[in-house]
Amino acid sequence: GAVVSQHPSRVICKSGTSVKIECRSLDFQATTMFWYRQFPKQSLMLMATSNEGSKATYEQGVEKDKFLINHASLTLSTLTVTSAHPEDSSFYICSARPLAAPYEQYFGPGTRLTVT
Amino acid sequence: DAKTTQPNSMESNEEEPVHLPCNHSTISGTDYIHWYRQLPSQGPEYVIHGLTSNVNNRMASLAIAEDRKSSTLILHRATLRDAAVYYCIQGISNFGNEKLTFGTGTRLTIIP
Numbered sequence: 600g601a602v603v604s605q606h607p608s609r610v611i612c613k614s615g616t617s618v619k620i621e622c623r624s625l626d627f628q629a630t631t632m633f634w635y636r637q638f639p640k641q642s643l644m645l646m647a648t649s650n651e652g653s654k655a656t657y658e659q660g661v662e663k664d665k666f667l668i669n670h671a672s673l674t675l676s677t678l679t680v681t682s683a684h685p686e687d688s689s690f691y692i693c694s695a696r697p698l699a700a701p702y703e704q705y706f707g708p709g710t711r712l713t714v715t
Numbered sequence: 716d717a718k719t720t721q722p723n724s725m726e727s728n729e730e731e732p733v734h735l736p737c738n739h740s741t742i743s744g745t746d747y748i749h750w751y752r753q754l755p756s757q758g759p760e761y762v763i764h765g766l767t768s769n770v771n772n773r774m775a776s777l778a779i780a781e782d783r784k785s786s787t788l789i790l791h792r793a794t795l796r797d798a799a800v801y802y803c804i805q806g807i808s809n810f811g812n813e814k815l816t817f818g819t820g821t822r823l824t825i826i827p
Contacts, residue, residue: 603758633815642802643759643817692758696813702747702806704815706758 602626603695605707612683612714619679620710622693628673629695633704634666637690649676673698683714719803724822727793735788735821737803742783747806749815750777750788752799752823759802759817762788798825 602625612618622632630651635643647668649655655668665687667679676695680687690711694704720738727733739748747766751759763770763777765786770777776789790797802820806813 601761605758635817642819643753645814645816648814690756694758702749702764702813703761704749705761706751709756709758711756 601697601703601705603693603705603707605691605693605710607710608708609711610713612712614684614714615682617679617681618683618712619677620691620693620712622676622678622695622707624674624695624697624705627695627697627699627705630673630698631696632670632676633694633696634668634676634678635692635694637692637709643692646678680712683712685714688712688714718816719805719818721801721803721818721821723819724824726824726826728826729795730792733790733793733797733823735790735801735803735823736785737787738785739803739805740784742805747813748777748779748783748786749802749804749806750775751802751804751815751817752797753802753820754799760799762801764806793823793825795825795827798823 604623606621632649634646637643646661647655647657649668649670651670657663670676690709692709694706749764750762753759763775765777778787800820800822804815
């Protein structure tokens, strides 16, 4: 149980285009989902917290107009990187907090974004 | 942000117990202690969490000091699949939404 999927697993896009990453909790409902970014050889950095049906809360220094988050249902959140630039190339990871286990988070496998 | 302190790296022999230490001296009464591990190019995997009492699950045990300023993750019998970066995280309650702030973690190497 407690499986989180992400799609796509890898994406390459040209500079200036937008990319959407999906995060789904497959076997549980999650009111809260989180988006992280991880650069090579670094730790995960929390970008934003999203609650189903409300606006995401962004961490300091994260541009909300660049990283659009939509949490449309209890099992789906999306992150759209708009007008991507090479410096946005990173490993993006989502996590979901089960309704039934509010002190646990389950992570997706990550999405490797490369902007050329 | 709550900061935990962990050794950068540790080594252990296969099939022996592993004790991974963590200091969280700024912990408050309602902050949980979480442990996750991450393999290269994968998302973190939940290991265990606790508040005050020691905790056991099928993956590991978590021993929490009486003053809660430190904890130890115990893998009872290490296998090669346990080689990963282990993160000890002090969960900060945020209007009912607990946030996890990842530090640099401990890179655990298992020696066959």
